[in-house]
Structure formats: C-alpha cells, structure tokens
Amino acid sequence: MTVLEDRLGDHMTARVDRLVQRDQIHGSMYTDPDIFAAEMQRVWKESWVFIGHESEVPQPNDYVRKRLGLEDVVMTRDAQGEIHLVVNRCAHRGATVCDAHQGNSSSFRCPYHGWTYKNDGRMLGYPYAQGYGGKGKLQIDMGTARVGVYRGFVFGTFNPGAPPIEEYLGGAAGEIDRLCRLSPTGELDLSKGWLKHRTRANWKLVMENETDGYHPPFAHGSILTVTGSHIGELYGEASEAVTRDLGNGHAENDLRPQFRKYGELMKWNGNGADRVPDYVQGMRELHGDAAEEILIEGAPHLMVFPNLFIAEITVFMIQPVSVGECIQYSTPVQFKGAPDLNRRMLSMSIGSVGPAGMLLADDADMYERNQRGVALHDPEWVNVSRGLHREERDDNGFLVGGPNDETGMRAFWKQYCRLMGSEVQR
Amino acid sequence: MTTPALDIDLREIEQFIYREARLADASDYDAWEALWTDDAQYWVPVDGASDPGDHVSVIFDNRSRLHTRLQQLRTGKRYAQLPMSRVARVISNIEVTDVDGADTRVAASFVLAESRVGNIEWWAGHLEYRIRREDGELRLVGKKVVLINNDEPIPTVSFLI
Numbered sequence: 001m002t003v004l005e006d007r008l009g010d011h012m013t014a015r016v017d018r019l020v021q022r023d024q025i026h027g028s029m030y031t032d033p034d035i036f037a038a039e040m041q042r043v044w045k046e047s048w049v050f051i052g053h054e055s056e057v058p059q060p061n062d063y064v065r066k067r068l069g070l071e072d073v074v075m076t077r078d079a080q081g082e083i084h085l086v087v088n089r090c091a092h093r094g095a096t097v098c099d100a101h102q103g104n105s106s107s108f109r110c111p112y113h114g115w116t117y118k119n120d121g122r123m124l125g126y127p128y129a130q131g132y133g134g135k136g137k138l139q140i141d142m143g144t145a146r147v148g149v150y151r152g153f154v155f156g157t158f159n160p161g162a163p164p165i166e167e168y169l170g171g172a173a174g175e176i177d178r179l180c181r182l183s184p185t186g187e188l189d190l191s192k193g194w195l196k197h198r199t200r201a202n203w204k205l206v207m208e209n210e211t212d213g214y215h216p217p218f219a220h221g222s223i224l225t226v227t228g229s230h231i232g233e234l235y236g237e238a239s240e241a242v243t244r245d246l247g248n249g250h251a252e253n254d255l256r257p258q259f260r261k262y263g264e265l266m267k268w269n270g271n272g273a274d275r276v277p278d279y280v281q282g283m284r285e286l287h288g289d290a291a292e293e294i295l296i297e298g299a300p301h302l303m304v305f306p307n308l309f310i311a312e313i314t315v316f317m318i319q320p321v322s323v324g325e326c327i328q329y330s331t332p333v334q335f336k337g338a339p340d341l342n343r344r345m346l347s348m349s350i351g352s353v354g355p356a357g358m359l360l361a362d363d364a365d366m367y368e369r370n371q372r373g374v375a376l377h378d379p380e381w382v383n384v385s386r387g388l389h390r391e392e393r394d395d396n397g398f399l400v401g402g403p404n405d406e407t408g409m410r411a412f413w414k415q416y417c418r419l420m421g422s423e424v425q426r
Numbered sequence: 427m428t429t430p431a432l433d434i435d436l437r438e439i440e441q442f443i444y445r446e447a448r449l450a451d452a453s454d455y456d457a458w459e460a461l462w463t464d465d466a467q468y469w470v471p472v473d474g475a476s477d478p479g480d481h482v483s484v485i486f487d488n489r490s491r492l493h494t495r496l497q498q499l500r501t502g503k504r505y506a507q508l509p510m511s512r513v514a515r516v517i518s519n520i521e522v523t524d525v526d527g528a529d530t531r532v533a534a535s536f537v538l539a540e541s542r543v544g545n546i547e548w549w550a551g552h553l554e555y556r557i558r559r560e561d562g563e564l565r566l567v568g569k570k571v572v573l574i575n576n577d578e579p580i581p582t583v584s585f586l587i
Contacts, residue, residue, distance in 0.1 A: 101577060193472060193482040196579035200545075222503040226494060327579045331482065343479070347486075351494075356470065356485045356583045358498055361506035364582050368543075 012038045013421035020417050022410070022426045023385035027374035030202035030382075036323035043306055043419045044069030048148055048155040048168045050308035050317050051075060053190035054083060055152060056102075061119060064102040067319040067327075068145055068156045074098045075154060076119040079106060085156040086121040087143030097142070108142075117142050151180050152188055153308070171246030171398060175300040179310060182299055183335035184282045190315055192346055194329040195354030201367035203307070203326040204416070205374075206318050209363060210303040210311075211243055211251045211408025214386065219366050223358045229270070234258055234403070241403040243387070244394070249305025249415025251408030256297040258403075268298020268312060271344055279341040299333070303408060305415045313345045314353050324371055328364070330354055384409045434530050434564065439557060440520055442564040443534065450586035451513045455496045458586060461566045463558060468492050469570045470587060473577065474552075484576070484583065506584035512541040513585050517553065529558045529567055540585060547581055550574050 012034070019026035029035055049068055056064050057077040065088070066075045072088040090097050090110040097108045097117065107124060109116045116124040121142035125135065132138040145156040148165025153176060155165055166173055180186050199206065209215065213235035217224065224232050234241055240257035255268070265273040265280060273280045273295070284291045299312040309316035310333075317329040332349035334342045353360040374382060387405025394400045401407030414426055449458040462468075470484040478486045487495060498504045515538035524531040531554065538549040556568030571587050573580065 192480065193476065195472065195482050195484065198579040198581045200581070219505060222498045222501040222505075223494075225501065226497045346479075346482070350483055350486050351491055354482070354484055355580050356587075358495060361582045361584045362504065365506040365508075365584075372543075 010421070016417055016420045016422045017424050020413055020422070020426070021381075023388060024381040024383050025413065027377070027380055027382060030205060030371065030374045031323060033323050036202075036320070039416075039420065040069055040320070042421065043416065044320065045158040046162070046419055047159070047306055047415075048157045048162055048165060049306060050304060051085065051154045051156045052317070053152050053188065053315075054149060054154060055187075055189045055191045057083070058191070059104065061104050061106045062102070063098070063105065063119060065098065065100070068158075069320060071145075072096070073145060073156065074108075074119075078118075078120050082120075083147050083149060083154055084120045085145040085147055085154075086117075086119070087145070089143060090115055091117075091123065091140035091142055092126075120144070151176050152190075168248060169304065170248050170250065171244075171396070172248075172250035172252075172302060172304050175246070175252055175302045175310070178297075179299050179333070181294060182283075184279070184286055184337040185335070187336040189334040189336050189342075190331050192332050192334060194317070194331045195350075195357075197328040197330070197353075197355045197360065197364060198321075199326050199328055199364045199367055200324060201326065201364075201371040202323060202374075203318050203320040204412075205367045205370045206326060206328060207303065207306065207309075207412055208384075208409045209367065210309040210316070211253050211301070211411075212406070213241070213243060213253050213404035214406070215363075215366065219362050220359055222362070230267075236403070239403040243401045243403065243405050243407040245399040245407050245411035245414075246302075247398065247411075249412055251303050251411040253301040253403070253408070255301060259296055259298055263296060265292065265295040266298075267296070269341070269345070270348065271341075276338075276341045276344065279335075279338045282337070303412070305412060311353075314349045316353075328360070330357075330360070384413070434557070434559060436520070436522060438564065439522065439530065439532055442557060442566075443517060443520060443532065443555065446566060446569075447515050447517050447536075451515060453499075453507075453510055453513075453586060455499055455586075459493070459496050462489060462492065463560060463565045463567045464489050465567060466492055467556075467568045467570075469568070470583070471570070471572060471576060474572045484573075484580070485571075485587075504584065506582050509542065511585035514539050515549075523554075526556075529556050531556055538587070549583075549587065551576070 019029050051066050052075055060079045063074050063076040066073050074086045074088050076084045088096055088098050092115050095110055095112040097110045107116055107118055114127045118124055121144045123139055123141050129135045145158050148155040150165050216235050217232035234255055240261055241255045244252050244254050259268055300310055302310045307318040313333050314330050318326055320326045330353045332346045351358055384406045387401040391399050391401045446461055466489040468487040515536050517534050517536045519535040521533045523533045534553040536553055540547040551573040554570040558565050558567045
C-alpha cells in the first residue's frame with residue numbers, strides 16, 4: 001500500500017458507494033480531483049491496462065515510449081524477444097532516461113550521471129564506482145510493470161496480484177480472437193502509428209461512450225447523412241444487434257445478428273467483397289465454407305476495461321492526464337497478409353478518427369460538452385438507466401440489452417466500483 | 427489548359443496564399459473549395475517524413491474526401507464546428523522551393539490562433555504548397571501542414587487548417 005492510498009482511506013469507498021448508483025452517476029465522479037487521485041491508484045495501478053501491440057516492437061531491442069495511466073513507460077523487446085514495460089525514471093535521482101519516441105537499443109543510459117540499465121530495467125552500472133564501494137555493490141533497478149500479452153495485445157499492471165491476462169479478459173478474449181480470425185494469418189499488425197487526440201474530458205466519459213449505441217444517428221448525423229452510411233440503422237430501434245456486459249467491466253455492441261440479417265460479405269467494413277477480391281479469395285481458401293460467416297459477421301465492437309476500445313477497423317487506447325483531460329490514441333487495424341484490405345482500412349481509419357476525424361472529432365466534442373455540463377449542479381446526476389427494464393441473461397450468463405441500451409456503461413461502472421473498494425451490489 | 431510554372435511570379439504567389447488563408451480563416455467553404463484542382467492533396471502528417479499510404483495522418487484527403495469533409499461542415503451539424511472556431515493566422519517566410527513541371531512548390535511558416543468555447547488554442551508549423559495555373563487562374567494542387575507539435579497529442583482540429 002502506498003502513502004497516497006493511506007491518505008485516501010476508506011472514505012473514498014464510502015463516496016463511491018453514494019455517488020455511483022445502478023441507474024445514475026453523480027457529476028462529481030468526473031470532476032473531483034480527489035476521486036481522480038484515488039482511481040489513479042485503485043484502477044490504473046491495480047487493473048490490467050492496455051498499452052499497445054507487440055507489432056510496434058517487432059525486432060529484438062526495439063522500444064517505444066508509452067503511457068500507463070500517468071506513468072511514462074517504455075515498452076521494450078529484449079534480445080530474447082520478451083516484452084517489458086520499464087518506468088522511464090532513473091533509479092538514482094529520477095531523471096527521464098529515454099528521450100526518443102521509439103528506437104532500437106539493448107540498454108538505456110541516464111544523461112544526468114551516466115547510470116546504465118538493460119532494456120528490461122535492470123541496472124548495468126554507474127560511473128566512478130568507488131563512490132558506492134565498487135562495481136556491483138549497488139543494485140537499484142528501474143521500475144517495471146507486469147506484462148500480459150494476449151494475441152499480440154500488450155497489457156501492463158503495477159499489481160503483482162492481478163490475475164493472468166486471459167482470466168482478466170474473460171468474455172472479451174473471444175472477441176479479440178474473432179478480430180484475429182479475420183486476418184489471413186491469424187495475426188494483426190498495429191504498426192501504422194497512433195493518432196493522439198487531446199480531449200478536455202474525464203477519461204470515464206470516453207469509455208462510457210465506446211459501447212453507446214444511442215448516439216450515432218444524432219452526434220454523427222452529419223457524416224452519416226453525407227456518406228449515406230448504414231451505421232445509424234445498425235444501432236436503430238429495429239436493429240437485431242445487442243449490447244452485452246462481458247464481465248470484469250468489459251462490454252460489446254454485438255452487431256453480428258444485424259449483419260447476418262443483411263447477409264452481405266464485408267458490409268461490416270463498408271467496402272463490399274468486390275473491392276477486396278484478393279482478401280476474400282484468401283479467406284475462402286483458408287476457411288472454406290466457414291469464410292462466408294466470418295466475412296458477414298465482421299469485426300468486434302468491444303470495450304475492454306479500463307482503456308481499450310476495438311471499433312472494427314480502429315484500435316483505441318485511452319490514457320488519463322488529469323481529472324478534466326485525457327488522450328485518445330487510435331491506430332488502424334491491419335491484418336498480416338491482407339495488403340488490399342489494409343490499404344482501405346488505413347485510409348478509412350484516417351478519415352474517421354483522430355483530431356480531424358469525421359466521426360471522432362464529433363465524439364470528442366460531446367465528451368467536452370459532457371465535461372462542462374457535469375460540473376453544473378441541477379440536476380446533479382448523469383442518467384445511465386436506458387434499457388434496465390429489458391436486460392436479459394444470454395446462454396452464457398452474460399447480461400444483454402438492446403442495440404442502443406446503456407448495458408455497456410453499467411458494466412464499466414460495476415468493475416470500476418469493485419476496484420474502488422465498493423461492495424454494494426449494483 | 428495548364429501553363430508552365432515559370433509564368434508565376436512571387437508577388438502573385440503570395441497574394442494567392444494570403445487569399446487561401448483568408449478564406450480558411452473565414453470558414454468560407456465554397457470559395458476555399460473552389461481553389462483546389464481535381465488532383466488535390468490536403469495533408470496534415472503526424473510525422474513529416476512518413477509515407478501517408480503506409481502511416482496514419484491527422485488529415486490525408488484527396489479531392490473526393492476533401493469534398494466529403496466540406497459537405498459535412500456544410501450540414502451545420504458538424505458539432506466539432508458548432509460553434510465555429512474563430513481563427514486568425516499569419517503566414518510568413520514564403521519561399522519558392524521548386525518548379526516541378528506545371529507546378530510550383532512553395533514553403534512558408536504560420537502561426538494561428540483558434541478561439542472556441544472559452545479556449546484559445548495556438549497552432550504553428552511549416553506549410554508546403556503546390557500551386558498550378560489552370561485556365562489563367564492559380565489553383566491549389568497540394569497543401570501540407572507540418573505542425574511543430576505533431577509528435578505530441580493535439581486537440582480537435584475541425585476548422586480549415
């Protein structure tokens with residue numbers, strides 16, 4: 001337990017019990033700096049947090065700078081191929097050790113006094129060794145986070161007691177599998193770079209929206225109308241899609257039932273099979289008759305607690321900055337072995353997301369409106385009750401709501417409250 | 427009908443660039459769109475050196491996508507521009523860097539202030555224009571906006587940058 005945790009004490013849990021209810025969230029949950037400080041400890045240091053993808057560091061000794069909550073970390077691949085997360089702080093006096101955004105190096109040298117570290121964070125040495133009684137007399141390593149990798153997706157945590165990553169992902173793991181199954185090689189490539197969108201809103205407002213099927217025809221009406229997109233219909237009242245609480249805070253908009261109804265190959269991708277003939281042909285050769293179903297059902301629309309969002313063709317990573325600010329990172333999904341489809345997904349992703357994205361800039365505007373609004377006090381609460389009366393358990397025991405119900409938001413809050421120490425049943 | 431680039435003088439180029447800036451500042455979507463040629467490329471990279479066909483960009487529009495972007499703005503329901511940004515930019519250091527067939531390449535620098543819902547956002551960077559004379563008029567073939575902070579997180583950019 002850290003010093004900060006001691007200071008926050010149990011009163012924070014009591015506040016969460018009061019301020020997070022089954023059907024409404026108090027506005028201060030998004031604006032109170034004390035709540036933010038508490039969740040940086042209890043959520044962002046205790047939970048598994050999405051960091052990036054193995055394909056960002058393909059070669060031995062590759063590294064790339066990342067954030068894990070508020071921590072500046074370096075994701076490295078050592079000479080043996082293993083992934084590490086090293087806190088970017090010299091163990092001597094705290095100076096930033098790694099400056100470049102990415103590169104290739106087997107070690108890091110602090111510019112201040114020349115202490116050196118292996119790329120797994122272990123101390124290698126220090127100049128003028130006699131001041132510490134000789135070589136190897138002092139051993140202080142850089143901080144590290146635990147690493148969990150699932151299908152190339154890299155997660156980190158500072159919690160030594162966190163469950164194995166597969167167990168944590170639980171119901172969400174199958175959705176990541178479903179994304180990988182769309183790759184002719186079974187593998188993804190997330191190495192086309194990240195757009196970094198600074199957003200003046202609390203991170204939780206962003207995560208709540210990731211499975212909100214209610215907003216597209218309104219917030220995105222402008223671009224959906226101009227492009228004649230079917231996205232509004234996917235989440236409309238007549239859609240057969242569902243919103244599913246996958247447990248552990250994860251949730252999805254399962255669009256498969258509606259895509260099965262359309263019955264069109266690659267409609268999920270907005271392209272149609274005739275525009276990516278090589279990809280479709282390759283998938284048919286690989287999967288035989290099963291290819292039809294795979295290409296009709298498409299990619300998942302999945303939120304993994306607390307900060308991963310897979311939106312069919314784009315992967316998002318959310319990292320908090322302060323109570324009123326976060327960064328939305330986004331990178332296009334690329335399938336190893338599908339160059340024709342990859343070109344289109346890269347282009348579509350650039351058009352849709354990021355600071356100038358024709359979809360995401362409008363989402364960001366909603367988050368910023370939310371942030372201004374929740375600071376006002378009449379009414380004090382944010383309503384998350386949509387669809388509560390019509391939720392059901394599916395065959396796997398998961399809670400399921402309608403296509404535009406707030407089942408996913410409530411899934412998020414259940415896990416959040418557990419991590420914040422609440423034992424109230426919601 | 428295009429004319430060789432050597433017909434273009436620096437004074438005329440400057441006037442064209444200032445006009446483009448004025449129309450963008452004013453969010454005059456119709457007049458601004460009319461500046462572009464059919465083979466237009468409007469590019470805001472995240473890294474000045476990367477290939478836009480193999481790496482993400484903040485904006486990488488061909489003529490068709492540029493039109494879609496402006497059509498979205500024209501609906502009046504592009505909420506990231508509701509209310510609209512109020513923008514003033516200063517463009518300087520204008521330099522003809524190359525003549526490439528019918529096209530003239532021009533470099534410049536800019537500083538831009540954007541006011542929207544209580545915030546002032548400062549933008550600065552380097553500009554690379556590709557300009558061509560078509561039917562007697564100067565037209566915009568390419569505009570690349572290299573923000574000085576494009577390796578860092580940036581806020582929403584929904585006005586004409």
